[in-house]
Amino acid sequence: MSVMTVAPPVRALMRKEWREFRHHRMILATATILPIAFLVLPILNLVFFDIDRAPGGVNLAVGQAMFCFFLTPVIVPATMAAYGVIGERDQGTLEPLLTLPMSDRQFLAGKVLAIVIPTIAMSLGIYVAYMGVVAGAVHSEVRGAALDWTWPFGMVLLAPLLALFSTLTGMTFSARAKDVRVAEHLSGLVLLPGMLPVLLVVTRTIPATVVTWVVFAAAVGLVDLMLWRSAQRGFDRERVISTA
């Protein structure tokens, strides 16, 4: 969804969020350091992978790398989402914000899109960078396994849905918790078990096929839809203000 096609109040909120993210050290650190680590570590792992010593370990090494890329859209938005409502409340801006001509749905959409869009761009961006390095700098057998087309297929399909899953979970807790850390911890308790199916694929317990990714995507999509509806239904302006 382009920023130009969303409602003006949603667009205004997204722009405001992005301006704030740029000046928020904690968010900036989470949004830059983690993706860089998740890009560099898998590359180093594959570049220095000794095929002669562990000939059967290629798939495991590639799977480990892929887990980092699937983890990025889950971990990066968690902190930003936790700040979503609590951050506004802590700096006292929530009350005037809720007097703007913006429906609950628009408020949530603005907050969610402001997090999801850069997360998807970052997740796919580092994955493209990884593929570029792998294409030129690793052993041909490792390259073959790493660039198997089912991985980018799964990544493109799942990264946006996982980003949405993480953001909606974080926002749900942010609207209810009194403290950012509490919201982050509670989100983590939900998000990590949610990553179990991906873990089973990257470790090859479940084969990484198109069908597997489509089934996972449908399941995550369904959860996202339920979370979105629940976030809308559960967003109570009076409670959000009085939780402070």
Add this chain to the structure above:
Amino acid sequence: MSAGPAIELQGAGRTFGERVALQPLHLEVARGEVFGLLGPNGSGKTTTLRMLATLLHPTRGKAAVLSWDVVGDAMQVRRNIGVMPEKPSLYERLTIEDNLRFWAEAHELAEPEAAIRSALEFVGLVDRRRERVGQLSKGLKQRVALARAIVHRPPVLLLDEPSSGLDPSAAVAMEGMIRDLVRDGATVLMNTHRLAEAERLCDRVAILREGELLELGTPGQLRARLLGNVIEVEFNGAADLPVQRAVESLPGVAEIKWSRGRLSCRLQDAARDTPDLVARLVHAGAKVVSVRQAGDLERVYLELMARSIRPELEEAA
């Protein structure tokens, strides 16, 4: 949009569980009026403001802004109000103009940059628009908060203690800005603890205590009602016999007290009888310097609080 009052509370009340934050309140604020809500902490002032700002629903009765119901037409109400909370509540990491830009864009203004400039010119901060809000003093933050509240030119302003925490000169500047907004046609409902400010600014005030309306009227009406119609006249020189007789002959005058160059007396109706009193004094040869109703809103307020607490104390005793 009808031409009714700017703000209307029809038995609007609010409870939080068992606790009554605001007893059913009937109130109308006319367009272009400055209306003050006075009262100690916990008296229901902020609850009233929050209901009108669509942040809280009334649990009883109805509240409307420009005839838009605060519950059923919340979006219309939000488009027509400018809210300034007690604390500036700004995005401290953003610049002054970015704070205003968000508001202007969210209100879907056709020319947001012109609106931002106009609001900043009004509060005198155009030259500092690129400064981060976090680096500003409290007084400047309050100005930014006011600029944000008016960037979309709302007809109704809800101000929660607009001069709270400001030094005297900043408070006077804020008062001047509010006066200018009213001159431009805005209606203002403000909460304040600064009684002198309320007296200078407000056309009418309501005094609340523990969620209950104690008094409502112009500062002059409240003074007359609670302190009596006591008039103080200052004049040059001593009051000679003809002057004293002129005052004593006025029908209904009582409690006449003379001191050097000063007269204090109680009239039946200050608004009606004061011109007659002054005319008699001048006719008798007194050189009148000033005439004023005795007492101020602060005395009214304290008197009212004392009266409302007295029965409780007697009951406790």
